[in-house]
Amino acid sequence: MASSPGQSGYDPYNWSSDGKEYLMPDNVAKTTPERSDCAARLLTATRIYLNSPPELPQYWGQINPNYNDYHSNTVDISSTLWLPDITDWWLQHEEMYSTYGNLCDVARDIFSIIPHGVRVEGGFSLGRDVIPWRQSKPPARLFTNRSQ
Amino acid sequence: MSKRHSVTLDYIITGYNDMFHHMDGVMRALAKKKTQWKDHLYFTVNLVRQKLSIYYTEETPMTGMLLIPVHILDPFWKLRSFRKWDKGMDINPKDETSYTTPYQVAFLKYVENEHCAKHRYLPVT
Numbered sequence: 001m002a003s004s005p006g007q008s009g010y011d012p013y014n015w016s017s018d019g020k021e022y023l024m025p026d027n028v029a030k031t032t033p034e035r036s037d038c039a040a041r042l043l044t045a046t047r048i049y050l051n052s053p054p055e056l057p058q059y060w061g062q063i064n065p066n067y068n069d070y071h072s073n074t075v076d077i078s079s080t081l082w083l084p085d086i087t088d089w090w091l092q093h094e095e096m097y098s099t100y101g102n103l104c105d106v107a108r109d110i111f112s113i114i115p116h117g118v119r120v121e122g123g124f125s126l127g128r129d130v131i132p133w134r135q136s137k138p139p140a141r142l143f144t145n146r147s148q
Numbered sequence: 149m150s151k152r153h154s155v156t157l158d159y160i161i162t163g164y165n166d167m168f169h170h171m172d173g174v175m176r177a178l179a180k181k182k183t184q185w186k187d188h189l190y191f192t193v194n195l196v197r198q199k200l201s202i203y204y205t206e207e208t209p210m211t212g213m214l215l216i217p218v219h220i221l222d223p224f225w226k227l228r229s230f231r232k233w234d235k236g237m238d239i240n241p242k243d244e245t246s247y248t249t250p251y252q253v254a255f256l257k258y259v260e261n262e263h264c265a266k267h268r269y270l271p272v273t
Contacts, residue, residue, distance in 0.1 A: 039264040046259050050252060055223040086156060089223050106263050107221045110214070111156045 038102065045101040055089065087111050157218040164204050171197045213254065220255045227252060 090111070094104035171193050178190040208215070219229050230247040234240070241248040 039260065042264065043256065043260060046256060050220070050227065050255075054226045054228055086158060086222055086224070090221075103221075103259075106217070106259060109263070110217055110221060111158075113157055113214075115155055115157050115160055 042102045042106075045099075045103045046106075049100050049103055157214065158222045160207065161215065161219070164200070164207070167200060168197070168204075171200070213258070216251050217255050217258050220251070 086107075090104050090107040093100060094108075174193050175190060175197070178186050178193070181187065181190070220226060222229075227241075227248050230251050231241050234246045234248055239246045243249070
């Protein structure tokens, strides 16, 4: 019978620890005024970003580096459903301007999350497997009741 | 859509809203039709809409507050999405009961607490 951590002195994973090292990590003591400045700059950049008016997609489209790219997909460029890519906008701002400073890092962290776990996106992917692009009419057996 | 665009988190609510609008339009157009196949189509779209509502309801607890910074970090909208909601409910965006002000505060807190903590910046006092 296995003994509980309190009954045995053997504790290879340090389960009996009170976890103080996690409550007060070393890096807090090592934070410097420069890091505090970074946080202040980030908050200032965030406020500047929030107080500036939203970007107009048509103006940004004119300086979109991929717009005249020989290798880019012509369907994407000519499509009336063209949507400005937010990640491109942030990347461009990070490389060309420094208006929003470290806010670009925040944007990169958030927009790098891939939403494929969203159920409706999963549903679309499954639907495309069942009904491919060239098939407009699904076979009747897909809709028949299995109990019949 | 994922074949032609890199799908980012800001597409979640937009995608759902577009689908709801599309289905509402189809159902409005088919509501008074008597033809059998149109009646079947109405029934099907209605079922799909219900299923989409279930997905949508389950989405918010999964993503939580993450969708707020996502929408604010959309440079083409920023706080405009929330102002639109306030306008729809006839609320002044500067009121405490509005969506705009608390979400703006929540975003600043997110940047300060989550991002600064992650990169080990000292919080601003």
